Amino acid sequence: MNTVEYPSIDWLAIMPMIILLGGALVLLVVGALTPRWPRSLYAVATVVLTIPTLVIEMILWNRVGHDGPVAVIGDVLAIDRMALLAWIGITVATALVALSSSEYLRREELDGPESYAMYVLAAIGGMALASANEFVVLFLGLETLSIALYVLAASHRRRVESQESGLKYFVLGGFASAFLLYGIALLYGATGTTNLTTMGRFLEAEVFLDGDDAMLLAGLALLLVGLGFKVAAVPFHFWTPDVYQGAPTPATSFMASVGKFAAFATMLRVLLVALPSRADDWRPVIWVMAIASVVIGSILAVVQTDVKRMLAYSSIGHAGFILIGVEAAGHSGDTDGLPSSLLYLVLYSVLVVGTFTVVSLVSRTGDGRTDLAAFRGLSKERPALALGMTVFLFAQAGMPVTSGFVAKFGVIKAAADNSSYAIAIVAMIASVVAAVLYLRIMISMWLSDAESGDDQREKVAVPFTSALVVTVSVAFTLFAGIFPGWLIDASRDALVLVR
């Protein structure tokens, strides 16, 4: 009789996911069986759920500090500080998005447990993605994240744009997943393993004779297509503006923060753990994607008139900046690339949630007013909100004293450290172009005269939960901009991966 050998399970390591999963299920089942909960309680429940998750993530962070990174449960999940940084980022962003959704969903008459459960499920997928040390788990994580995101994008039942956004994302995302899966299959064919660590060791030792690595390279190329789509890098960015614009604004902020963080974390892990010996093959591809993203993202952002579309293009530009860090990480002996990309992701996640929270408030009932005109006169109507948005916009533009500067400085430094001056210069020039877009929003808020009909518009309401999210994000943006030392150190600690 054959006996199946079960891997030993490190329960603590997967406890964050278990808590979130249990919470999501409870939220769904109990939420469905009980009448509608009182105001904000769903959001509060979600936030409460993230607190023990965060605590355990911190404990794990310390454990990795003592015992070093480990691969758990048959080596399928890597528990290292990169994964934990991503987990913490994802958890915090989930809590913030849940809070900012609370009054949004009430306003749009969509209140219910579903959206929150979807956030939490997507977060679990993102966490699995970020720490997947096995291509099968990676794919599982990716699909869990993506399917939850498709649903979230389409979750505004009465807006046809939202339906369109969900469908578009679903069809294109399905394609991208297929590419990724095919890439994984080819890589398996070339190396005989789906485990990242094993693949990395195998490729390190194996010498391919001329032409023998065609299957490997094809797999790598397809993998990059799939990942490029998920991080929204040019030329795989075409879905971004439509999906970002159509999706309910809190869902957009979730995609831009959690979605991006998880996808980049997995990209870094695949490239640096499984394929570091192939860096000379993938680095030029990343180089081109980085430059194309910063340039095209910035230029197309400027010509938009819809703020959500602008921010979608600007998020493509930010993806380009993060790719600069990934490119730097591909140079041998580099110690700045990975930390700078992670630092960028941490800072950007909070920043983007804050920005989209303001957008969701300004879009007013119906979630339709996201053109520049909707921001006109915001400084008169809601000076504090306008001030908060100004901080976010300057941070996105990379002005000093905000976290955006620290993020950009990190990747530029990483690029310069590897003598990639061209990429650094192009990126900085592109960031000036992108500044035009942030200035346009600020002109609308602060410098435009009121036009007729403005006083008949619905007033911008600022509920407490959203105000809390904006305040926390502004505080973090400024604090991390002035005292970034601890975050830099944390991102440096992430350098030791499970290999």
Next chain:
Amino acid sequence: MSLLAAGGGEVLSFPILTALVLVPLIGAVATLLTSARRPEVTKLIALFSSVVTGGMSLWLLASFETGDAGFQFVSKHEWIQSWGIGWHLGVDGISLFLVVLTGVLFPLAIVGCDPHHDEKPYLAWLLMLEAGVMGSFLSLDLVLFFLFFEIVLVPMYFLIGRWGYDQRVYAATKFFLYTMVGSALMLVGIVTTALLASDQLGKVSFDLVEIAEGANFAASTGRWLFFAFAIAFAVKVPLFPLHTWLPDAHTQAPTAGSVILAGVLLKLGTYGLVRFGVYLFPEAAVWSREIFLTLAVIGILWGAIAATMQTDLKRLVAYSSVAHLGFIVLGTFAFTTEAISGGVMQMVNHGVSTGALFLLVGMIYERRHTRQIAELKGLQKVAPIFAAAFMVVMLSSIGVPGLNGFVGEFLVLIGSFSTARWWVVIGATGVILAALYLLWAYQRVFHGEPDEANSTFRELRLREGMVLLPFIGLIVFCGVYPKPMLDRIEPSAKALLVRVEERSGFSAPDVVHVDGSDEHGSAEEHGEEG
């Protein structure tokens, strides 16, 4: 108590330089926190914090060690250790008077100009601007400098964009983007400089002094880096052909904005060229000096000719700035002690006289609601004191002996003559052109019989007079007795020059003495090396 633990190695335990940056910043926050129903309290707090800052800068001037070329009152702390970025402030002869100028100019701008609406944010932005400018002049860490240099854009952008004239949004955006392009390149330059220097320093450090003393860049590398810095500063100065943002920004800015822009903000460019361009990359600066000398001279002539053609009084003054700043760049890249000292002196003088000119033009606009020269006429008849004040300031701007403008320009010209003769010969015509366009403007605006619209032009008020008085005092004092100022500038200028000569093999003939014993004759014998 990190604040108290700071302070220079020498005398002070009080970190005055840190206070110079923080006091206006705290003032800005305090201003924002005041109640909107008590505008007088808001103004009082703003005025108080700017006066305290001004007072501290004067105290700095009084306790500055004359004759010491190095950095004084140094305040050095770890900040972002992991990246080698520190909070390092210091002042030397080159930055001292710019700091004092900043300290003096802001309270005057706050008292002298009226924003007409939204006073609270206006004052808060002004104070934030002061903190940024102070920080830029005091920073001895490349990233810290960049931080202040860049953050200055934000308050200025809002000051122009919200309180300016008709084309304000266009002008503000142009100003913001032009400067940002320059600083984008500078950031890459800063990072690269520190990383390349880290091989020789043994660690990554953005400290200006450490890099300047510990690292020596290969000529080809240094030149690239120098240009990355220089372009940012050339935009800010502004050097021809990057000057086109300036007339718009100046003309559209509210009066206080113009005063500060001309008075101290443009100096960030020339100061940066001296402190970060020439000091860090002496070889590259000498190598490229002919480019800068040529652009400076073109700027002098271009600014002067363009100023002559203007029909708008404020635009005329703006173009005259382009010309005057050309002299400063000319002096910087002539590489003699006199020329560099003269350049630094000219930075301060231009700040005083052009700041005052913008104030006066602002007063004219307040009264007549026009800046068109053609619509103004015969103001001397109806407002003789106003005309007299304008006359003094204008003469200082022209560079008439006995007033401050003369000292700086003369030093620049005389100091540059031995090393950049032909540029001086052409540039000197700029002095004549300055007399032409300013006197002509004065004649059109103040002479003749006032027509109906101008006959009710109000005479100088007491408050306006009180604001102008310090300007005129400085104009006369620095013109008649520039020695105390030069005594403090010269050691630092000389030390800079010694460094340039050591690093680049360039040698300036040592013939002209500032104390009066000049011997031009022998200067011509030595000539320049090539």
